[in-house]
Amino acid sequence: MSNRLRNLSIPIIAVLLGVVVGTIIMLISGYDAIAAYSALWSGAFGEVYYTGEVVRQVTPYILAGLAVAFAFRTGLFNIGVEGQLIVGWLAAVWVGVAFDLPRFIHLPLAVLAAAVAGGLWAFLPGLLKARFRVHEVIVTIMMNYVALHLTNYIIRRYLPSPSGDRTEKIHATASLRSPFFEELTDFSRLHWGIFIAIIAAIFMWFLLEKTTRGFELRSVGFNQHASQYSGMNVNKNIVLSMVISGVFAGLAGAMEGLGTFGYAAVKGGFTGVGFDGIAVALLGGNAAFGVILAAILFGALKVGSLNMPLESGVPNELVDIIIALIVFFVAASYMIRIVMDRFSKKGVK
Amino acid sequence: MSLMEILLIIIPSTLLWAAPLIFTGLGGNFSERAGVVNIGLEGLMVIGAFTAIVFNLQFDSVLGDATPWVALLAAMVAGAIFSILHAVASITFRADQTVSGVAINLLSIGLALFLVKLIYGKGQTDIIQKSFSKIDIPILSDIPVIGDLFFSNTYYTSYVAIFVAIIVWVIMFKTPFGLRLRAVGEHPMAADTMGINVTRMRYIAVILSGALGGIGGGVYAQAISSDFGHATISGQGFMALAALIFGKWNPLGVMGAALFFGFAQSLSIIGKSLPFLENIPSVYLLIAPYVLTILALTGFIGRADAPKASGVPYIKGKR
Structure with a gap:
């Protein structure tokens, strides 16, 4: 079997194994597995509304997956996507609430704010590394909690709406919401952000595979000493890699803040999107196109699962x-x- | 409010919040000293908390006042069994230890909530009737001042935690087992050459971390939350990881760090009722453990260096 085929087959086998073990768990628990999977399918693709919701969920998954994957490709483990996402979410909403601008300035500015906030939040672990x-793993974990508590505090203290534990709605000029998509999908929360996610994926592919800078970033990830010897600035590349990863994560936050919700709320715990991003990146083989495929799978699973208790119990x-389990097997x-x-x-014998 | 009254509130509350962190942090200490990073502590606490609560609810009519302690044992066993997954993946199958730990965290909360819904038909368990309760420790609480401050209105589990920390320190630094454990984490090839079974030591270390993480979760669930739901364990395991690093991978250091983080946590909760703290936003206390850990890693508060081979799978014969 060729190497390429084998690398492709591992994620597929991992998914199959995950489903098999999941089925066994259902059978042991006395649930009807076939009913569960058909409920899952119709919850994801049964109606156009659900499909709209799947794409809506896929959007932040792609960006969070890209964030993890980009860091991975450059030899870093960014487990802090969750924190960078929360920070980006709040920054985007803040711009959306605080300014009154025409749409063609306001929306890009809000998206940019999220990217900058996420990038800055990742800058510190990169710099310390x-x-x-x-080690960036510990620092980014700690930064996740700092982000959670800090954004909660800022929302409560500086941006509260009369109703209390969330900000005001963002102005329509900063919103990613799309009446066209909403009508198309029976009023799901699908928004324009999916294009931002796809553009980001293309950007990552281009940067890593087609530019000198990308070659340097990957090279530093493979072998720091060799890169140093050949004249690359290792420290600069490490920081840059974390910042770009954080920018992707911040954009994922903007998708939630400007697209799905239109506000930022005080959170009791993490959104989970950042951690799911790790699963997406791993399954996608840390490549831009793979991340999109994995994000579609996990997005469909997540949204479809909401239908399982209703239809199959x-x-x-x-x-x-x-x-x-899929993460585990990969x-x-x-x-x-x-x-x-x-x-x-x-087979050879 | 006099200083004495303030201390009478703060000290028992600190001990209460520190106990789960001490147990779990010690668990992480075993695993990381043997060279296996355990991000899955959070998940192991979830399994411990879930098991303790379910066991407690099932058997409290039979076991009476001994229920929480027996439930704690059950939590310990469940944590140990669950941690075998992490051991198999990261030791035998050479998985990235951080990724495997993340999988443990995702799996444990999913599995626990799945089982809660299966058993109780709702997203959260009932509140347990037999929790760890506040007691005055006999004899010791009669000592003037000290007895009132440290041994009254408190929980046995906190003292067990401190006692276990001392035992772990003795095991780690004064016994042949501890020496082997540390050798495996610093330089597994040298340890292997000297006849130590690296794989076996690492398995034991990870399972011990699961057992202690399970206890940590069981203590938290039965002393603090009293039920189990999706948010019962939210970040306690990662805070224990922080305590492990802030305590520089030394059991007594871990205990000290856990006490300090427990202090910060309890202040962030009860601080509003204390005269000189009411004006300080609780956010500073909430983020203090994490910021301090970053500072400690950076070297501003005495550099913390991880065991050398931590995070690296050991492959026999590979140089």
Whole structure:
């Protein structure tokens, strides 16, 4: 089996294994697995409204997945996408609420604010990694919680609406909402953001694969010493990589703030989109196109799962279990490789 | 309000909030000292909290006042079993340990909520009747001043936690087992050459971290939250991870850091009723543990260095 085919088959096998184990869990618990999966399918694609919601969910997943994938490709693990997303969300909403501008300035400005906020939030871990060799995983985890508490505080203290625990609605001029899409999809919350996500994916592919800067970023991820020796500035590339990753995450926040919700609310816990982004990036093989495919799968699973308790009585958490299992199997792909090696050797004999 | 009255509120509350962090942080200590990063502490706490609450609700009529303690044992076993997943993935199948830990976190909360809905038909359990309750520790609470401050109106679990921290320190730094554990985390190839079974040591360490993480979750659920829902454990495991780093991978340091973080957490909750704190926004107290951990890692508060081989799978024969 060629290497390329094998790399492609691992995510597919991981998804299948995840579904198999999920089915076993349902059977042990005495649920009707077929009813559950058909409810899942019709909850994602059964009506045009649901499909609109799937695409709506896919939008931040693509961006969060790109954020994780970009960092991965450059040798960093950005587990702080969640925090950068929350910060970007608030920044976008703040611009949306505080200014009164014509649409063609207001909307780009709000999106830009989210990107800058996310980038800045990731700048610090990048700097600490480059300057002090502090592991970015721990710093970004800690930054997630700082972001959560800080944004809650800012919303309560500086941007509260009369109703209390959330901001005012953003002005229509900053909104990503699309009456055209809404009408097309039976008034789902589908918005223009999906184009931003796709453009971001193309941008990532182009930057990494077609530019000198991208080559340097990847090179630093592969081997810092070799890159240093060949004259690249390793520290600069580490910081830059984190910032770009944070920009993607911040944009994911803008999708929620300007598109789906139109406000920012005080959060009791994380949105989960940032962590799901890790799953998306892993399954997508950390490549731009793979991330889009994985985001579609997870978006459909997430939205479709909401229909499962209604139609089949199976708790929607089952989908969370399946997603976790997929991450698990992709992470432990060494196991899949061993099994595949066994089989292919037998085939030769 | 006099200083004494303030201390009478703060000290028991600090001990209460610190106990789960101490247990879980010690668990992380075992695993990371053996070279396996455990981001999954949060998930292990979730499993512990879930098991403790379900066990407590099922058996409180049979076991009476012993219920929370037996439930804690159940939580410990569940945590240990669940952590085997992380061990298999990250030790045997050489998965990225951080990714495997993230999978543990996602899986545990999904599984726990799935089972809650399966068993109780709703998203949250009932409130347990037999929780860890406040007690005055006999004899010790009769000591003047100290007895009132430290041994009255408090929980046994906090003292068990501190006691366990001391035991773990002894195990880690004064026994052959501890030496092997640390060797495996610093330089697994050297340890292997000296005849230590690296894989076995790492498995033991991860399972111990699961057991202690389970206890941490069980203590939190039965002393603080009293039920189990999606937000029961929200960030406690990551705060324990922070305590582990802030305590520089030393069990006594972890205990100290956990006490300090417990102090910050309880201040952020009860601070509004205290005279000189009411004007300070609680956000500073809420983010203090995380900011301090970043500062500690950066080297502003004495540099914290992780065990050398932490995060690296050991592959025999590979140099």
